[in-house]
Amino acid sequence: MSNQYDVVIAGAGIVGMSTALWAQTKGLRVAICDPNPAGSGTTFGPACTIATYACLPINSPSVVKSLPTLLMSKDSPLIVNYWHAIKNWRWMLSFLANCRQSRVEKITAQLGDLLRQADAGLDPLIAMVGAEDLFVAEDCLYVWSTRAGFEAALGGNALREQQGVSMQEVSAEEVRALEPALKMPIYRGLRFKGTRFVLHPQKLVERMQTYFTQNGGAVITSAVSNVTPSASGVDVVLADGTSLSAGHFVVAAGAHSKSIKGAGVEALPLGVERGYHVTFTEQRQKLTRPVGWAEAGFYATPMELGLRFAGTVELDDLDAPQNPDRLAYLRRRAAEMLGPLDGPSEEWLGFRPTMPDALPVIGRSQTSDRIIHAFGHQHIGLTLGGITGRMVSDLLTDQPLAPEAAGFSARRFG
Ligand SMILES: Cc1cc2nc3c(=O)[nH]c(=O)nc-3n(C[C@H](O)[C@H](O)[C@H](O)COP(=O)(O)OP(=O)(O)OC[C@H]3O[C@@H](n4cnc5c(N)ncnc54)[C@H](O)[C@@H]3O)c2cc1C
Known part of the structure; x- marks a missing residue:
């Protein structure tokens, strides 16, 4: 040939x-x-974070415990379509097997290793194509509204620390000082040091x-x-x-x-985690950095096209239609996070390619x-x-x- x-x-x-x-x-x-x-x-549609700290897989022992609720729920950050789960039982079983604590620790170490090399793969490309202006160096913030939510995350945060993720716990007052527009209850925050985000991935x-x-x-x-x-x-x-x-x-x-x-x-067991975004095109000035709201399962990011609320996980078929309940969920929680959001907005459904071991x-x-x-x-x-x-x-x-x-x-x- x-x-x-x-x-x-x-x-x-x-x-x-x-x-x-x-x-x-x-x-x-x-x-x-x-x-x-x-x-x-x-x-096109992510939360725009260069998430070098994101070494924790979505797999976790808590997902197994809450599976019955997730199969019934229409209103949580992660939802599972019952029929999709049955049709894709092999992927689901493998996903659940990877929720064991020992597997989560191993996966976190593997992802941590790769994420430590991420800048060495991205930075030369940014310089080569002259895209420095598309990046903002600003610590990403993760926020918990409840003590129970924060305490449930302590084990995962300790794993992050073991991977050398540079982060600082911040009080509710410090979170509000950093991002005064936030309206939801705040118990604690985590500031991921030295991170950055992209203004326009496309x-x-x-x-x-x-x-x-x-x-x-x-x-x-x-x-x-x-x-x-x-x-x-x-x-x-x-x-x-x-x-x-x-x-x-x-x-x-x-x-x-x-x-x-x-x-x-x-x-190969390639699956899909469907995710959504709503971008309010005239509300970008409300935040200065990506803010992840742990209990709600999404980030709000001030990117070039507006203030984008992106995240949630829906386990359903690749070709299933867009789910209006998911978009309504994002809009409702966005208003809880930042108060009423007026003006034009854009909606999107995207497909995360996901193996059962993350x-x-x-x-x-x-x-x-x-x-x-x-x-x-x-x-x-x-x-x-x-x-x-x-x-x-x-x-x-x-x-x-x-x-x-x-x-x-x-x-x-x-
Ligand atoms: C809501 C949401 C928020 C996210 N937030 C973040 C974040 O903050 N940070 C982060 O790092 N990641 C984030 N992600 C994940 C990230 O967006 C994806 O992992 C990433 O975009 C996947 O890139 P890709 O190039 O593999 O796939 P894609 O961007 O989907 O590209 C695949 C391309 O293949 C093309 N294609 C399809 N079939 C064929 C074919 N037969 N032949 C040729 N081409 C084909 C498609 O047209 C498409 O252009 C998020 C994802 C979602 C859904």
């Missing part, structure tokens, strides 16, 4: 585009395929794409349907039937990665060394996109990864 490209990447979200840039810096001929505009998928990915194309990268507006690896390369078939040949193929299509046949993803899949496919996986970044893909791209580019150029990276390989699923 004579290869048109050294590497073809499926998916132009933060993960795929970071991979494209890192591969380009290694001198590779790169094409990136996506039927949609760059950064318009899940990368703009960041667009800047990356501009740099990529200016430096000879190819952007192909089409989905990848299927791939066939051989000893010398990969035959990549697009949705319109045309074919590309590449030395390697990278799957970075987020929650949609299973739609690419032949890449070894069908056999670890991303980064590494060679179990079916072929020519196919590399880069998906499953759950709640922290914006933070981990850069380092994932860097690791994938090392694999593409046969540079060894740190031994701990084996824990992210698809091969962990057997």
